[in-house]
Every structure is written in structure tokens, then in C-alpha cells.
Amino acid sequence: MATITGIPQVDLSQFVKGDASQQAAFVEALGKAFTEIGFVGVVNHGIPKELIKKFFEESERFFAQDLEIKDKYEVKNGAGQRGYCSFGREHAKQSNVGDLKEFYQFGQELPEGHELKDVYMDNIYTDELPEFNKTARELYQAFEASGAHLLEAIAIFLGLDRNYFNPHIEGGNSILRAIHYPPITQEPKSAIRSEEHEDINLITLLVGASADGLQVRPLGQDWIDVKALGDGIVINVGDMLQRLTNNKLKSTTHRVVNPPRELWYTSRISIPFFLHPRSDMDLTCLEDCVTEETPLQYEPITAGEYLDERLREIGLKK
Numbered sequence: 275m276a277t278i279t280g281i282p283q284v285d286l287s288q289f290v291k292g293d294a295s296q297q298a299a300f301v302e303a304l305g306k307a308f309t310e311i312g313f314v315g316v317v318n319h320g321i322p323k324e325l326i327k328k329f330f331e332e333s334e335r336f337f338a339q340d341l342e343i344k345d346k347y348e349v350k351n352g353a354g355q356r357g358y359c360s361f362g363r364e365h366a367k368q369s370n371v372g373d374l375k376e377f378y379q380f381g382q383e384l385p386e387g388h389e390l391k392d393v394y395m396d397n398i399y400t401d402e403l404p405e406f407n408k409t410a411r412e413l414y415q416a417f418e419a420s421g422a423h424l425l426e427a428i429a430i431f432l433g434l435d436r437n438y439f440n441p442h443i444e445g446g447n448s449i450l451r452a453i454h455y456p457p458i459t460q461e462p463k464s465a466i467r468s469e470e471h472e473d474i475n476l477i478t479l480l481v482g483a484s485a486d487g488l489q490v491r492p493l494g495q496d497w498i499d500v501k502a503l504g505d506g507i508v509i510n511v512g513d514m515l516q517r518l519t520n521n522k523l524k525s526t527t528h529r530v531v532n533p534p535r536e537l538w539y540t541s542r543i544s545i546p547f548f549l550h551p552r553s554d555m556d557l558t559c560l561e562d563c564v565t566e567e568t569p570l571q572y573e574p575i576t577a578g579e580y581l582d583e584r585l586r587e588i589g590l591k592k
């Protein structure tokens with residue numbers, strides 16, 4: 275039984291396989307969750323359980339290697355968008371203390387002849403762990419498919435054509451990230467594994483982490499613990515979708531806190547998929563989201579320009 279506590283939960287199979295009334299109920303529930311707290315738990319998301327398990331195991335293997343090996347896969351001035359990013363390098367935009375994590379990122383890979391083929395940086399594949407590379411590709415594609423269904427439901431909720439997002443996410447600039455929070459061995463500078471932040475992209479799909487620690491803080495409320503039990507995934511709205519909808523859908527602050535002292539010896543692995551559109555997607559606020567009660571909050575910008583701005587703020591781009 276898959277359950278997620280702390281946030282509302284929806285069943286994606288109702289939308290993908292259900293009849294019209296089940297689809298409508300799904301759209302309603304998803305829209306409510308995203309306008310209120312910006313986070314939702316999703317069960318029956320269509321991402322194969324075995325694939326998730328395999329990628330978790332391969333990620334553990336990757337991070338367990340000597341730093342000397344991992345360092346080979348770090349691109350020192352590549353804005354951290356592919357390959358390995360070493361411990362402490364990324365920090366939240368308001369903080370100058372690095373997060374207590376290391377991670378590895380895979381990006382979009384397109385077939386020969388695709389118009390965006392040469393636009394993206396090549397992925398960095400490890401020599402030691404061919405299965406890490408292979409499962410990353412498979413999981414990337416499974417996340418893209420599941421994310422496309424969710425965006426279709428969001429488009430319906432926003433009163434747009436249900437295929438509104440399709441041309442923007444086909445060949446999009448999404449990132450699959452495997453994060454490792456190592457065991458804590460000495461009194462940490464802060465009680466936080468990953469400082470509070472909002473995600474940059476359209477939506478994030480997060481595979482149930484290997485340990486507790488994720489907390490979200492809806493506007494005007496206290497921190498809420500989000501726990502994924504079983505095989506549900508956590509989905510949240512990112513800043514690009516919040517911006518496009520003129521704050522109708524909420525990109526909610528979240529963080530990962532350290533475990534209690536008696537669990538310091540434990541590590542934590544989590545697998546977020548940051549669903550990004552193509553760089554040329556226009557993020558100008560949707561007309562229907564600008565009203566007398568909700569006046570325009572943002573200037574027009576493209577997804578590419580916005581990403582650039584944000585990567586500088588978090589120390590990944592100079």
C-alpha cells in the first residue's frame with residue numbers, strides 16, 4: 275500500500291485509465307492541492323517499481339566509491355548540470371553554507387536529427403557502473419512520461435488546451451538527480467541537510483527518499499513533515515509554473531532536515547526529477563491568471579533566461 279503523509283494524495287491511474295468523471299475528479303484534486311500547498315503525493319504513477327529500486331541501488335554504488343573516482347565525473351565549470359557535484363558545492367540562494375549533500379545529474383538525450391540535439395550538454399557516463407548509466411536513461415524517460423500526464427491534468431485545470439504543455443516539454447531540459455546525504459560524523463554547522471528553497475522548474479517528481487527528513491512550509495504555516503511510505507512519489511510545483519500561473523499554483527518552500535542524533539550514522543538517498551520545458555518556452559503569465567484580485571506579478575521571461583538567473587544565485591554558474 276502506497277501512502278504519503280502530510281500532503282494530499284491522488285491516484286494518477288484515475289486520470290490515465292479512468293472514465294470522464296474519474297478524470298475530472300483527479301484534475302480537481304490535483305488543482306486543489308497545487309493551489310493550496312503546492313505539493314501532492316501520487317500513487318499509481320506508472321514508474322516501474324523495479325526501475326526505481328535498481329536506480330537507488332546503482333546510486334548507492336556510485337556514491338560509495340572513492341572520491342578520486344567520483345571526482346573524474348565532476349565538470350568544474352559546467353554549472354553542475356551534468357555528472358557529479360561534490361559535497362557542499364550547492365547552496366540555497368539565501369545561504370552561504372553548502373548543503374550536506376553530493377549528487378549526480380543526467381540530462382536530456384535526443385536522437386540524431388532532432389532540432390535540439392546539439393543544444394544540450396552531453397551526459398556524463400561512468401566507466402565503473404554501466405548499469406547506473408543505463409537505468410538513469412530508462413528512469414529519465416519514465417519520469418518524462420509520468421510528468422506529461424500530470425501537466426496534461428494541470429492544463430485542464432487551468433482551462434487551457436489539454437495538450438498545451440506538450441510542445442514545450444518535448445525534448446525539454448529536464449534533469450534527473452541522484453542525491454546522497456552522507457552520514458553525519460561531527461556536530462554539523464546547521465541542522466539542515468538541504469536548506470530551504472523552492473524548485474526552479476515546472477514540476478518536480480521526487481521518488482520516495484530512503485529516509486525521513488523532507489519538510490514543506492505552505493505560506494503562513496509551520497513546517498510539515500512529508501513521509502513517503504511504500505512506492506508513492508511526491509510531486510511539487512516549481513517556480514516556473516508558479517510564474518506562468520501568476521502565483522495561482524504555489525511553488526512551496528521545502529527543505530531536508532538532519533535526522534535525530536541517534537540516526538546520524540544513516541545516509542539518505544533521494545531521486546528528484548526536475549521537469550523543465552525547452553529553453554524557448556515563454557513564461558509570460560497566462561491571461562486568465564491575471565485578474566483584478568490577482569494583478570500581474572511578473573515580467574515576461576523565457577524558461578532559458580530564468581534558469582540562467584537562478585543557477586547563478588545558487589552558486590552553480592559563475
Ligand SMILES: O=C(O)CCC(=O)C(=O)O
Nearest residue numbers: 453473483488530544546
Ligand atoms: O532530498 C529530497 O528529498 C529533496 C531534495 C530537493 O528538494 C531538491 O533537490 O530540490
Ligand SMILES: [Fe+2]
Nearest residue numbers: 471472473528
Ligand atoms: Fe527541492
